[in-house]
Amino acid sequence: MKTIVVIGGSKGIGNAIVNTLVETYKVINISRTMPLPTHPNLTHNCCDVLVDELPEIETMDALIYCPGSINLKPISRLSLEDFREDFEINVIGAVKTIKKYLNTLKNGNSPSILLFSTVASKLGMPYHASIATAKSGIEGLVKSLGAELAPTIRINAIAPTVTNTELASKLLRNSQMIDNMVERHPLKKFLNPDEVASMAKFLISNEAASMSGQIFEMDCGIVSFKI
Numbered sequence: 001m002k003t004i005v006v007i008g009g010s011k012g013i014g015n016a017i018v019n020t021l022v023e024t025y026k027v028i029n030i031s032r033t034m035p036l037p038t039h040p041n042l043t044h045n046c047c048d049v050l051v052d053e054l055p056e057i058e059t060m061d062a063l064i065y066c067p068g069s070i071n072l073k074p075i076s077r078l079s080l081e082d083f084r085e086d087f088e089i090n091v092i093g094a095v096k097t098i099k100k101y102l103n104t105l106k107n108g109n110s111p112s113i114l115l116f117s118t119v120a121s122k123l124g125m126p127y128h129a130s131i132a133t134a135k136s137g138i139e140g141l142v143k144s145l146g147a148e149l150a151p152t153i154r155i156n157a158i159a160p161t162v163t164n165t166e167l168a169s170k171l172l173r174n175s176q177m178i179d180n181m182v183e184r185h186p187l188k189k190f191l192n193p194d195e196v197a198s199m200a201k202f203l204i205s206n207e208a209a210s211m212s213g214q215i216f217e218m219d220c221g222i223v224s225f226k227i
Contacts, residue, residue: 001024001025001026001041002025002026002061002062002108002109003025003026003027003028003057003059003060003061003062003108004021004025004026004027004028004060004061004062004063004064004204005027005028005029005030005057005060005062005063005064005101006018006021006027006028006029006030006064006066007030007031007049007063007064007065007066007067007093007097008030008031008049008065008066008067009027009029009030009031009035009066010029010031010032010033010034010035010036011031011033011035011165011166011167012066012163012165012166012167012193013066013116013160013163013165013193013196013197013200014031014035014064014066014067015035015036015193016193016194016196016197017064017066017196017197017200017201018035018042019035019037019197020194020197020198020200020201021197021200021201022039022041022042023039023041025041026041026043027039027041027042027043028042028043028044028045028057028060029042029043029044029045030044030045030047030049030054030055031044031046031047031049032046032047032048033046034046049067049093049096049097050088050089050092050093050096054096054097054100054101057101057104058104059104059107059108060101060104060105060108060111061105061108061109061110061111061112061204062105062108062111062112062113062114062204063097063098063101063105063112063113063114064113064114064200064204065093065094065097065098065113065114065115065116066116067089067090067093068089068090068116068118068131068135068167069085069086069089069090069131069134069167070131070167070168070170070171071085071086071130071131072127072128072131073127073130074126074127075129078129078130082130083130083133083134086130086131086133086134087133087134087137089134090116090131090134090135090137090138091134091137091138091141094115094138094141095141098113098145102153105153106152106153110154110206110209111152111153111154112153112154112155112156112203112204112208112212113145113153113154113155113156114155114156114157114158114200114203114204115138115141115142115155115156115157115158116135116138116157116158116159116160117135117136117138117139117142117157117158117159117215118131118132118135118159118160119159119160119161119217119219119222119223120132120135121135121136121138121139121159121215122159122217122223123222123223135159138157139157139159139215142155142156142157142213142214142215143213145213146212146213146214147213150212150213154208154209154211154212155212155213156203156208156211156212156213156214156215156216157214157215157216158196158199158200158203158215158216158218159215159216159217159218159219160191160196160218160219161185161190161191161218161219161220161222161223162181162190162191163190163191163192163193163196164190164191164192164193165193172190184222185219185220185221185222186220186221186222186224186225186227187220187221189220190220191218191220195218196218199216199218203216
């Protein structure tokens with residue numbers, strides 16, 4: 001049974017990924033709170049990735065870094081600290097994790113890394129300057145490390161549109177906002193976490209063995225189509 005390390009698997013997309021993987025993989029979650037529900041294949045390590053020393057892990061076959069942020073403000077209200085915090089959560093945390101576990105991953109079975117970007121890195125959207133900047137850093141990291149780590153380790157990213165999680169709750173806080181969000185997307189929907197988790201499961205599997213350095217847009221058409 002392969003071992004998958006998930007950073008930030010207690011909430012949102014990360015929790016959906018843990019719950020999707022745990023039936024067929026050994027899952028080690030690293031986050032500040034424990035994911036639910038519990039499962040015999042799930043091990044939890046309580047850790048703040050940005051502050052604490054990451055735990056030692058002897059064996060892993062895939063690493064999935066899920067922490068992110070949605071910090072939507074006009075540039076006039078975005079402080080330098082906002083930019084720093086978003087970059088820390090999205091990029092520095094991912095780099096810290098990769099550097100910690102790189103040698104362990106190299107010894108894994110068809111090892112891979114999965115990160116997360118956003119559709120806002122491709123589609124210019126008001127009030128997204130800080131998060132789009134940080135996630136564009138993730139996309140550059142995926143491209144660069146994809147080349148550097150080939151052929152030993154694959155690395156890809158998913159760039160989702162709005163997903164129905166606690167993190168996005170301010171964007172979906174009433175029926176009018178939900179209807180407007182649905183209408184903005186050509187496929188007349190937005191994402192649920194299980195859809196993203198299914199893509200994550202595919203990308204770390206041997207079925208995706210020929211894919212590395214790629215950004216997979218789960219955009220419900222908002223980037224791809226103009227209708």
